[in-house]
Amino acid sequence: MSTLQTERLNLTALGRAAKAASRTLATLPAARRHAVLAALADELERRADELLAQNALDVDDGRAAGLSEALLDRLLLTPERLAGLAADTRRVIDLPDPVGREYDHRTLPNGMRLYKRRVPIGVLGVIYEARPNVTIDIATLCLKTGNAALLRGGSETLRSNLALVDVIQAALERTGLPRTAIQYIGDPDRALVTELLRLDAYVDMIIPRGGAGLHQLCKEKSTIPVITGGIGICHLYVDESADLERAVDVVENAKVQRPSVCNALDTLLVHRSVAATFLPAVAARLARHGVELRAEPAALEILQAGTHGASVTPAGLYDFDQEWLSLVLGVKVVDTLDEAIAHIQEHSTGHSDGILTTNQAHAARFIDAVDSAAVYVNASTRFTDGGQFGLGAEVAVSTQKLHARGPMGLEELTTYKWIGIGDGHVRA
Amino acid sequence: MSTLQTERLNLTALGRAAKAASRTLATLPAARRHAVLAALADELERRADELLAQNALDVDDGRAAGLSEALLDRLLLTPERLAGLAADTRRVIDLPDPVGREYDHRTLPNGMRLYKRRVPIGVLGVIYEARPNVTIDIATLCLKTGNAALLRGGSETLRSNLALVDVIQAALERTGLPRTAIQYIGDPDRALVTELLRLDAYVDMIIPRGGAGLHQLCKEKSTIPVITGGIGICHLYVDESADLERAVDVVENAKVQRPSVCNALDTLLVHRSVAATFLPAVAARLARHGVELRAEPAALEILQAGTHGASVTPAGLYDFDQEWLSLVLGVKVVDTLDEAIAHIQEHSTGHSDGILTTNQAHAARFIDAVDSAAVYVNASTRFTDGGQFGLGAEVAVSTQKLHARGPMGLEELTTYKWIGIGDGHVRA
Numbered sequence: 001m002s003t004l005q006t007e008r009l010n011l012t013a014l015g016r017a018a019k020a021a022s023r024t025l026a027t028l029p030a031a032r033r034h035a036v037l038a039a040l041a042d043e044l045e046r047r048a049d050e051l052l053a054q055n056a057l058d059v060d061d062g063r064a065a066g067l068s069e070a071l072l073d074r075l076l077l078t079p080e081r082l083a084g085l086a087a088d089t090r091r092v093i094d095l096p097d098p099v100g101r102e103y104d105h106r107t108l109p110n111g112m113r114l115y116k117r118r119v120p121i122g123v124l125g126v127i128y129e130a131r132p133n134v135t136i137d138i139a140t141l142c143l144k145t146g147n148a149a150l151l152r153g154g155s156e157t158l159r160s161n162l163a164l165v166d167v168i169q170a171a172l173e174r175t176g177l178p179r180t181a182i183q184y185i186g187d188p189d190r191a192l193v194t195e196l197l198r199l200d201a202y203v204d205m206i207i208p209r210g211g212a213g214l215h216q217l218c219k220e221k222s223t224i225p226v227i228t229g230g231i232g233i234c235h236l237y238v239d240e241s242a243d244l245e246r247a248v249d250v251v252e253n254a255k256v257q258r259p260s261v262c263n264a265l266d267t268l269l270v271h272r273s274v275a276a277t278f279l280p281a282v283a284a285r286l287a288r289h290g291v292e293l294r295a296e297p298a299a300l301e302i303l304q305a306g307t308h309g310a311s312v313t314p315a316g317l318y319d320f321d322q323e324w325l326s327l328v329l330g331v332k333v334v335d336t337l338d339e340a341i342a343h344i345q346e347h348s349t350g351h352s353d354g355i356l357t358t359n360q361a362h363a364a365r366f367i368d369a370v371d372s373a374a375v376y377v378n379a380s381t382r383f384t385d386g387g388q389f390g391l392g393a394e395v396a397v398s399t400q401k402l403h404a405r406g407p408m409g410l411e412e413l414t415t416y417k418w419i420g421i422g423d424g425h426v427r428a
Numbered sequence: 429m430s431t432l433q434t435e436r437l438n439l440t441a442l443g444r445a446a447k448a449a450s451r452t453l454a455t456l457p458a459a460r461r462h463a464v465l466a467a468l469a470d471e472l473e474r475r476a477d478e479l480l481a482q483n484a485l486d487v488d489d490g491r492a493a494g495l496s497e498a499l500l501d502r503l504l505l506t507p508e509r510l511a512g513l514a515a516d517t518r519r520v521i522d523l524p525d526p527v528g529r530e531y532d533h534r535t536l537p538n539g540m541r542l543y544k545r546r547v548p549i550g551v552l553g554v555i556y557e558a559r560p561n562v563t564i565d566i567a568t569l570c571l572k573t574g575n576a577a578l579l580r581g582g583s584e585t586l587r588s589n590l591a592l593v594d595v596i597q598a599a600l601e602r603t604g605l606p607r608t609a610i611q612y613i614g615d616p617d618r619a620l621v622t623e624l625l626r627l628d629a630y631v632d633m634i635i636p637r638g639g640a641g642l643h644q645l646c647k648e649k650s651t652i653p654v655i656t657g658g659i660g661i662c663h664l665y666v667d668e669s670a671d672l673e674r675a676v677d678v679v680e681n682a683k684v685q686r687p688s689v690c691n692a693l694d695t696l697l698v699h700r701s702v703a704a705t706f707l708p709a710v711a712a713r714l715a716r717h718g719v720e721l722r723a724e725p726a727a728l729e730i731l732q733a734g735t736h737g738a739s740v741t742p743a744g745l746y747d748f749d750q751e752w753l754s755l756v757l758g759v760k761v762v763d764t765l766d767e768a769i770a771h772i773q774e775h776s777t778g779h780s781d782g783i784l785t786t787n788q789a790h791a792a793r794f795i796d797a798v799d800s801a802a803v804y805v806n807a808s809t810r811f812t813d814g815g816q817f818g819l820g821a822e823v824a825v826s827t828q829k830l831h832a833r834g835p836m837g838l839e840e841l842t843t844y845k846w847i848g849i850g851d852g853h854v855r856a
Contacts, residue, residue: 023773027796106818112807114817119799121829200647204829219628223647225654225830246852253854345451354848367847368455371547379540379850388855389542389846390534401549401632401843402653402831415829418817419795420782422807424674426681427816 009187011195014150015202017180018123022148025181026120030100032175034093036143040171041089044136047167048082054163055132062130062156075130075157085136092140095392098411099146102419112425116416120146122204124413125196125224129210130154135164138207139182141395145413150203152185152193162186197222207396212323227408229373229399232262232351233323234381237340237366238278239357240271246378247356248282253380254354256289260325262397263352263374263384267320267330269340275299275333280306287311291327294319298333320347337362341369348372350399351406352381373399373406437615439623442578443630445608446551450576453609454548458528460603462521464571467599469517472564475595476510482591483560490558490584503558503585513564520568523820526839527574530847540853544844548574550632552841553624553652557638558582563592566635567610569823573841578631580613580621590614625650635824640751655836657801657827660690660779661751662809665768665794666706667785668699674806675784676710681808682782684717688753690825691780691802691812695748695758697768703727703761708734715739719755722747726761748775765790769797776800778827780809780834801827801834 025033044051055077062072098118105115124147128134135153142149153161161184169179185192197206197218206226208218218226236254238247254265270278279302283293287309294315295303303312319330320343334340344353354376355366363377374384384406386394391409398404404412453461472479483505490500526546533543552575556562563581570577581589589612597607613620625634625646634654636646646654664682666675682693698706707730711721715737722743723731731740747758748771762768772781782804783794791805802812812834814822819837826832832840 023797023799026799108811108816108818112811117795122799219651225828227830243852249854250852257855356852363849367545369451371451371454371550372845374846374848376848377850379848379853380855382855383536383540383848383853384846388536390536400653405843406846415833417800418802418812418834420802420804420807420811421791422805424671424678424784425807425811426677427685427808427810 008189009185009192011185011192011199012202014180014183014185015123015199017178018148018150018183019202021178021181022120022122024178025143025146025148026122028146030097032177033143033146036171036175036177037089037093037140039174040140040143040168041086043167043171043174044082044086044089048079051082051160051163051167052077052079054159058157058159067156071130071156075132075160077132077160081133085133089136089140092144092393095144095410097144098414110425110428111423113421115419117419118411118414118416121413121415122147123202124149125152125199125203125206126150127152127193127196127206127208127210127214127218128154129214130156132157132160132164134209135161135184136168138395139168141393141410141413142182145410147413148181150183150185150196152196155188158186158188193217194221197224200224209396225403227396227398227400227403229351229397230262231323231349231399232264232381232384233266233321233347233349234263234351235267235269235344235348235353236265236381237269237334237337237344237355238271238274239337239355239359239362240273241359241362242274242278242356243358244274244278244281247278248285250356250378250380251282252285252289254382255286255291255329256327257380257382259327262323263381264325265329265381266322266324267332267347269332269334269343270299271337271340272298272333272335275302279303279331280308283308283310283312286329289327291329293329293331295331296333299331302333303331323349337365341366344370351397352376352384354379354381373397436617437613437620439613439620439627440630442608442611442613443551443627445606446576446578446611447630449606449609450548450550452606453571453574453576454550456574458525460605461571461574464599464603464605465517465521465568467602468568468571468596469514471595471599471602472510472514472517476507479510479588479591479595480505480507483588486585486587495584499558499584503560503588505560505588509561513561517564517568520572520821523572523838525572526842538853538856539851541849543847545847546839546842546844549841549843550575551630552577553580553627553631553634554578555580555621555624555634555636555638555642555646556582557642558584560585560588560592562637563589563612564596566823567593567596569821569838569841570610573838575841576609578611578613578624580624583616586614586616621645622649625652628652637824653831655824655826655828655831657779657825658690659751659777659827660692660809660812661694661749661775661777662691662779663695663697663772663776663781664693664809665697665762665765665772665783666699666702667765667783667787667790668701669787669790670702670706670784671786672702672706672709675706676713678784678806678808679710680713680717682810683714683719683757684755685808685810687755690751691809692753693757693809694750694752695760695775697760697762697771698727699765699768700726700761700763703730707731707759708736711736711738711740714757717755719757721757721759723759724761727759730761731759751777765793769794772798779825780804780812782807782809801825
């Protein structure tokens with residue numbers, strides 16, 4: 001793949017091969033899809049030394065290039081992490097198989113039978129950043145659901161990814177399947193990303209896994225349907241009727257349990273009637289974790305009057321349009337439920353938003369009016385996750401409206417076809 | 429809307445108003461959505477003279493501009509057609525309401541309740557050509573499902589569409605809803621189409637209804653998810669085991685019952701072992717309707733040897749990549765089922781393809797391998813239609829893989845949100 005670096009990678013050829021492979025995958029019984037996953041888990045174990053060696057080269061280069069320790073840690077494979085990937089791959093075998101399910105059966109007035117069958121989507125283009133585990137995750141979920149994939153990871157993990165894809169392709173070959181079912185775009189030329197986004201003749205869906213810039217690039221350039229998402233400006237609204245003690249726990253969990261992820265809390269809205277009580281209490285709890293508060297004037301006044309140990313600064317102009325991904329929290333006092341809803345409608349990215357209340361009517365109104373992929377009542381926003389939702393896996397979190405919203409699992413890697421069975425039926 | 433033709437229409441303002449209106453629509457009970465449809469049907473009847481007068485001006489201009497009689501007919505409103513639109517609008521009231529349905533209920537191990545609710549998509553951008561009835565169709569289906577819409581029709585029907593949208597907005601106003609729920613982009617500036625395609629801050633889905641050029645433009649330029657479709661290069665394969673008499677009927681129906689539409693037959697594939705019998709028979713039947721055949725060499729040889737009255741010419745290089753939309757049919761002889769499948773995989777647009785066979789194993793293999801929105805056994809491709817499929821309505825026919833495939837009815841104008849109900853639940 002990288003022998004002819006002077007010649008640009010022929011992405012059309014990769015696409016054509018992926019489409020052909022997808023046709024083979026699409027008609028496989030589950031047993032054969034599972035056989036390749038079992039083989040992949042075995043190969044990951046058998047070739048661990050080689051994988052760790054390639055990864056060590058990536059990590060060395062990354063360190064030399066001055067990557068942060070956090071980034072180096074995401075890049076790193078260890079014997080334990082590799083064993084975890086093999087175990088995850090085996091677990092996917094046991095997940096329910098969505099492919100082939102037939103449903104929505106009907107018989108038309110003319111006697112023709114009609115139903116839907118769930119089928120793989122075809123070829124997925126997945127663009128992700130420096131995490132080699134994504135290569136195995138995505139390949140595993142694609143193969144489970146009979147999809148082919150073109151993968152493009154971050155340049156910092158090129159050696160790791162090429163080694164992992166070689167292992168995947170060996171598993172495919174060992175089980176009699178085309179190596180081209182999972183292919184990696186190893187040429188570092190960035191123009192290939194744009195080219196991939198226009199390969200609509202062969203690629204059926206683009207999944208970007210990365211920051212806002214990557215999602216924007218995909219939206220702008222892709223002629224292929226894109227699952228945009230993963231960007232969460234998430235809100236919790238503490239209603240006047242909220243159980244304030246529990247509310248402190250929920251806000252703490254949503255903000256600090258894992259601040260670097262998309263379903264972590266970004267903005268806290270508090271009803272004016274409970275603000276003087278609640279804000280100092282929640283600030284004191286958040287201060288234990290070193291959370292910095294960015295408060296609009298009314299919240300700022302209350303927070304500056306109290307003693308709670310948290311760092312508080314005035315909210316800037318765009319602080320309520322920030323996905324913090326860190327220990328920072330925007331705070332705002334609102335006069336009414338409607339003001340809270342209006343703020344969320346204006347600033348939310350439609351990922352995860354919640355209300356903390358004991359008032360059923362307020363909960364119902366919030367659920368109706370807040371149009372996010374996941375809407376919570378008295379719960380942390382951190383639950384928006386394929387594993388937490390019981391989907392068994394997560395490919396991406398969608399914040400657009402079509403196909404799937406929120407966590408996408410195996411079912412969301414399938415589509416359906418209509419099947420009509422007649423007996424010489426013609427349309428009248 | 430057209431008073432300040434010197435100033436370009438502010439599409440962002442329209443988008444913002446549409447999004448605000450969509451929030452009102454999204455929380456309406458069915459009774460209020462139905463009230464506006466009833467009011468619309470009444471207004472269409474009450475203001476028929478005005479609508480017909482505006483339409484007559486469009487038709488006069490179209491005739492002066494040299495539009496074909498076929499196009500003028502599509503453009504024309506008559507008292508009967510208007511009455512039909514009013515009746516259709518009333519019928520939509522009685523269709524099952526997909527909005528608000530709650531499903532996929534689960535209780536997580538921690539006791540949190542989780543379920544999905546079907547909700548409107550939000551704001552639809554619909555771009556269509558010279559058929560004023562589409563204005564009412566789309567508005568009706570959007571209002572039924574609680575969606576707002578920005579409409580952009582063909583310039584030939586501008587007066588008709590402005591008059592129709594005025595009627596729709598009057599019905600909205602009469603029933604206490606925002607007029608901005610359905611808005612029309614009346615400025616003829618073509619740049620506004622491209623601008624609409626980039627209005628992703630407010631528009632959730634683009635539905636193009638028109639030819640291949642329009643679909644391609646939307647794919648290229650849109651930053652909003654697009655439902656591409658409506659282009660059908662449709663195939664029927666006559667297997668060696670087919671009931672040939674019935675096959676003649678099915679091919680005839682698929683080709684001639686309405687040749688100008690996307691689900692009409694474009695290419696006929698015939699197994700070599702039955703070609704000498706079947707081709708002259710089907711040619712004779714098609715000759716009655718004036719169908720012209722474009723045959724590859726093997727089919728050509730058989731057809732030129734027989735007497736059947738049909739016009740036959742050699743197939744050109746791209747004749748198997750044509751959506752004919754007219755009384756032309758590509759014809760090809762194949763040696764095997766696999767060759768038929770391979771031809772379809774190569775040339776189909778994934779709309780509607782079928783096999784005519786009495787061999788169950790062949791039918792099963794065809795269904796498995798042909799990845800089209802609708803796959804038929806012993807039936808005409810003409811069935812791919814929301815009305816025929818019992819969906820009650822049709823917004824578009826999708827040939828892409830995400831969200832919906834084939835005919836899209838009311839359910840496909842909705843999406844879902846996840847709702848999580850906790851009791852102070854936090855993620856462990």
